[in-house]
Amino acid sequence: MPKRFVLRAGAIVAASALVVIGAASSASAHVTVSSPDAKPGGYAKLVFRVPTESDNTSTTKLVVSLPKDHPFAHVGAQVKDGWKVEKKEEKLPAAVKVGDVTLTKAITTITWTATAAGIPPNDFDEFSLSVGKLPEGVDALSFPADQTYSDGEVVKWADVATDGAEAEHPAPTLKLAAAVTPVAASTDSSDTLARWLGGGGLLVGLLGLAFGLRPRRAAAVPAVPAVSAEKQ
Incomplete structure (x- = not known):
């Protein structure tokens, strides 16, 4: 095989690998939500992964907004060393039936505030919720989040992708798998x-x-x- 062809093929493979790695790194830098057991109509553990995208500041606060159009009858927040957790309950715009319960108010935000160093630069941490029941007939749930840094900067992860383009600060979104x-x-x-x-x-x-x-x-x-x- 000609040496020139081998070199060209190697360059193409290397460039492709860099593109894939770069895309994965970019995606992993976002605040995301996942669940090991989310199913429509059931209870689930939600895990929010929060990276600190800074070389010299730390993450000191995370505020997660829960969906008001599909509120949860139960919300339990993870208790973490070095963090204070607060739940905010609000009156809903209209009553919503969740399973056998009709809700007129629900917990709409969860706030974790660092009481120590927070999440160091270029590191990440995870924050969990236990929620239920999950709505049925819904493909995905969005959880907009505010991330506050030690220098006062606030990054709002609330953008929605349009026309197939990737949002700059996408809202953490959980896809619900149907049976x-x-x-x-x-x-x-x-x-x-x-x-x-x-x-x-x-x-x-x-x-x-x-x-x-x-x-x-x-x-x-x-x-x-x-x-x-x-x-x-």
């Missing part, structure tokens, strides 16, 4: 098989390209056997 039906499971299996087959086809294509770019040897000309003259 898996046999049809959905079959579709997922088919998609998985298709992805494996597609990956295999790509690998075969790359191998074919590699072999195709190998320098070919000149084809040997078969020797023509000598024909002896028949005796007269």
Whole structure:
């Protein structure tokens, strides 16, 4: 294989890896929310991951807003060493039925305030809530958050992506997975098989390209056997 092709291919692979790593680093720097057990109609643990995006200041406060259109009947906040936690309850604009309970007021914000050093520069911490019941018939829940730094700067994680573009400060959003039906499971299996087959086809294509770019040897000309003259 020509040396120039090898160098070019290596450069492309390296550049692609840097793009992927850069995208992952950018995404991980956002305040995010996840859950190990969130299901529509059930109780769940919500985990907010908070990175300190600074080289010389710390995160000293986190305020998380809970959805008012889908309020929770129960909200339990994690108690953390070095942090004071406060819950704020408000009257709802309209009564909302959650399971067998009709809510006219609900907890709408949770505030963690550092009583010590907070989250150091370039580090992260996690803050958890126990909530329920989660709404049914909803694809996702948004939890806008305010992050305060030791120098007084406040970053509002409340943007919503529009037209497919990534928001600069996206609001932490939890996607709710619906129950898996046999049809959905079959579709997922088919998609998985298709992805494996597609990956295999790509690998075969790359191998074919590699072999195709190998320098070919000149084809040997078969020797023509000598024909002896028949005796007269």
